[in-house]
Amino acid sequence: MGVRPIAELVTILGHVQKYAPKAETCCLFQYSLPVSPHLAVQKDNKTPPSEKEILQKIVLELQKKNQKLDHHDEQWALIETAGGVLSPSPNGGLQADMYRPLRLPTILVGDSKLGGISTTISAYESLKIRGYDVNLLLLFQESVYQNANYLKEYFSYQQKKSAWKDSVPKVISILPPPEVSDPNLYCEKTDFKQMTEYYDDVSRSPEIRSAYEYLKFCHEKRIKSLEVMADNADKRIWYPFSQHSKISPKSIIALDSAYGDFFQSVTKDSSAKEILQPQFDSSASWWTQGLGHGNPELALTAGYAAGRYGHVIFAGTVHDPALRLANKLVSLLDNKRLSRVFYSDNGSTGIEVALKMAFKATGSRYGLKSELHNNEIGVIGLKRSYHGDTIGSMNACEESVYNKQVNWYNGKGYWFEFPQIKLCKGTWCLEIPDGLLDDGLNLPKFKCFQSLNEIFELDSRDIQPYKQYIFSVLKKEIQEKKRNFGAVLLEPLLLGAGGMNAVDPLFQKALVDVVRETPSLFGEFENSKLNSKAWQGLPVIFDEVFTGLYRLGFKSAAKLLQTEPDIVVNAKLLTGGVVPLCTTTSSDSIFESFLSPEKVDGLLHGHSYTAHPVGCSIALQSLNELEHLSQDNSSSSWKISMKKWGSSDNQIWSFWDKFSVEKISQFHQVKCVFAMGSVLAITLKDISSGYASNAAEEFNEFVSGLQLDKEFGLHIRGLGNVIYFMSSMNPDLESLRKIENIIIKYFE
Known part of the structure; x- marks a missing residue:
């Protein structure tokens, strides 16, 4: 076949x-x-x-x-490909990539001729780096080159030291077929007799019996491993963001592999038989997956960097991937304020770095001594924000389900309630919080718009009521309550873990404008010493760990706010979902706050794996591919989706179908919907809202009950009463349409 x-x-x-x-x-x-x-x-x-x-x-x-x-x-089924493992497919791709979503057990036919050792090992490594299990290597015995002998020794040694022995092939060699003694005397009857005898002998040979038994062993071992994986995990693993009293082997999903937007997981079909079935990764694996699981380009990039460098210390040294990535990131973000890139390992620590940068800069400018005012400096942000789980990043958020159980938590800051963007009953609107309604600003509780794009046309909207409200609140906090602030810290546009809350971009712009336009609120200093590129009022930090690098359809959410941060933190999509890496990119005026003859005045922060070459290389490749997707003028999923949303450049769009999104918002069980870029968030009506709600669990139970044996399942990680779906940045739109139909079927 x-x-x-x-x-x-x-x-x-x-x-x-x-x-x-x-x-x-x-x-x-x-x-x-x-x-x-x-x-x-x-x-x-x-x-x-x-x-x-x-x-x-x-x-x-x-x-x-x-x-x-x-x-x-x-009984056995064999799928034979055409040519070598890297031979082209009919549409010009590589066959090893084309067949990868199936991830079938693989038999590699080796080359017994001159040069065959090299081509065979190269073929094996090409398959392995793409995630195939090569169970068996078959080739002919040959007395001159003796490739079979070498390959048996080579792979035997590889298998001894491998942690994944089943991915290292067992080598079986068989006698070659008989040669025709004289082609001029060819006789079909004689040829048939010779070949029949040859096949009879080979099929009964110990080698073929060994090959058969080994393939059977590998298959049974694989199935058994998957069957017991959940039970074993229940005894050994401590899961993140989980209450283990609610976890059991039945709730744990065993993953065999992943490719594109899908996991290959163990599930039960309609007859309760366990099978491997694709499941759509609805959370994009906690928002990290951007170019599809098992992306061959990223895998090859990782292999190259690991082979070239492994990891090298990044203190007073530099390597090509780190330097190229820093240059690429500064260019891509297109923010004239940004110039310096600091590397760390994940979003939480990237936020910690940003806070250290901002607080030192603020302290230097306003004369705040860190050793005297450590507990008095806070951040200005928004309610329901989430910036990570390290102690410093938790303290930069209001008390929530994520941090209130931590004894060390000591929230430091003021967090504004904010106007939210919502699609309710087919109409895009802003819901204004009570605090703004009670402040004499003459704002309506709900303000409706003709389209989502109209909300983002900031120049045509009145920003003054927001600025008036923000200024009055900050003035009271600083002058009456004597509070010190060291930074503005915002998740632009969409607050992820807080419940996929979409913020009015005009409100966030107003907050930044007020802070920069009224620096005297925050302390006294000689303003004449500042150059035009220096930060004003307080350093503005954008936490774009989730929303940045095209997740919402744009390379930076800052452009949609028509403002630019002094510091921006990027992670998640940075490495396309392969390895952890985070960048904190800042302005020169922030950087210069740490310059001093004394070493202790420097930014004394780092990680053993700072700027690891594998991560930097993958990030560079990931950004290049994301940028290419955004600029591709062919009939890509980007262009198709933008056209359906009626969007041109710099207008709002989503991979999720505009009409399906509007239809979902009409159902009585739905409170509101938001869609942008790869994100679709559905807020359900529930007496208890937020992370503690169980409303999304009912949807999970519905999905689990669907008989999708011939299609795919959905792996969903809800946020209380919020169900959200997130695709890669190059999704199969047909699969998204099927998911939308499942959602609609649930609410109907």
């Missing part, structure tokens, strides 16, 4: 049918010439089948064969 030219196909299928008449064979796609599939398609002047179409036909054929089986008998 596979993709083959007709001339080659006739030979192969005829040969199999002639010598193994009981075997069923089929070819799913046929072409005229015995050349590479991509050329065969061109020569036949045919439209090449998509990789998705090829995979769907393979799966359907396997399902059809499986239904015919007497399951008391052991």
Whole structure:
């Protein structure tokens, strides 16, 4: 079963049918010439089948064969590819990449000729770096080059030291078929007799029996491992963000692999039989996954960097990936304030770095001694913000379910309630909080708009009521309550862990403007010493760990606020969901606050794996691919989605269908909806809102009850009464349409 030219196909299928008449064979796609599939398609002047179409036909054929089986008998299905593992597919990709979503156990046919050792090992490594399990390596015995002998020793040694032994092949060599003694005296009857005897001998040989037994062993071991994985995890693993009294082996999902937007996980079909089934990764693996799981380009990039560097100390040294990434990031963010990149390992620590930067700069300017005022300096932010789980980042948020159980928590700051963007009953609107309503600003409780884009047309909206309110609150906090602030810390546009709350961008812009336009609120200093690029009032930090780098459809959310931060923190999509890495990018005026003859005045912060070359290399590749997706003028998922939302450059759009989003907002169980970029968030009506709500669990139970054996399941990680879905930045739009239909079916 596979993709083959007709001339080659006739030979192969005829040969199999002639010598193994009981075997069923089929070819799913046929072409005229015995050349590479991509050329065969061109020569036949045919439209090449998509990789998705090829995979769907393979799966359907396997399902059809499986239904015919007497399951008391052991039967095998072999999918033969055309050419080598890196031969082109019909549409020009690589076959190793095309077949990867199936991640079938793999038999590699090695080369016993001159140069075969190199080509065989190269083929194996190409498969391994793409996540295949190569169980078996088959090749002919040959007395001159003795490739089989070398490869047996080589892979035997590899297997001894491997933690994943099943991904290292067992090497089996068999005798080559008999040669025709004199082609001029060829006799079909003699040839048939010789080949029949050859196949009989080989099929009964200890080598083939060993190969069969080993493949069976690997298959049974894989299945057994998956079957007991949840039980073993329940005894050994301490899960994050989880109450273990509610966790059991039944609730734990065993993942075999992941590719694109999907996990390959163990689930039960309609007959309660455990099977491997795709599950859509609705949380984008806690928002990290951007270019699809198992992305071959990122895997190759990681392998290259690991082979070139491993990890090298980043104190007084520099390496190419770190320098190139820093330059790329400053260029991509396109913020004239930003110039310096500091590396750390994740979003929480990146926020800690940003706070250290900002507090030192503020303290230096306003004469605040850190050793005397350590407990008095706070941040200005928004309610329901979340900046991570380290102590410093937790203290930069109001008390919440995430931090109030921590004995060391000591919230330091003032957090504004804010106007929220909501799609309610098909209409985009702003809900104004009570604090602003009671302040004599003449603002309505709800303000409706014709479209989401209209909300982001900030120049046409009145910013003064917001600025008046913010100034009066800050003046009271500083002058009457004698509070000191060291930074403004904001998640621009969308507060993720706080419940996917969409903030009115005009309110966040107003907050930044007030802080920068009234520096005398925060302390006395000689303003004449500041240059035009220096920070004003307080350093402004944007936590773009979640919202940055195209997650909302734009490279930086700052542009939609029509303002620029002095410090920005990026993580999550930075490395496309492969390894942890975080950058804290700041202005020169922040950087200069740490310059001194004394070492202790420097930013004494770091990690053993600061700027690790693997992460920097992957991040550089990830940013290049994301940038390419955003600029691709072909019929990409970006362009298709933007067109459906009626959006042009710098206008709001989403991968989620505009009409489906509006329809979902109409259901009586739904309080409001928000969609932007790859994010779809649905807030359900519930007596108890927030993270403690169980409203989203009912949706999970509904999804679990669906019989999706022929399609895919959904892996959902809700936020209390908020169900959210997040795709990669290059999703299969057809899959998103199916998910929207599932959501609509639930509410109907």
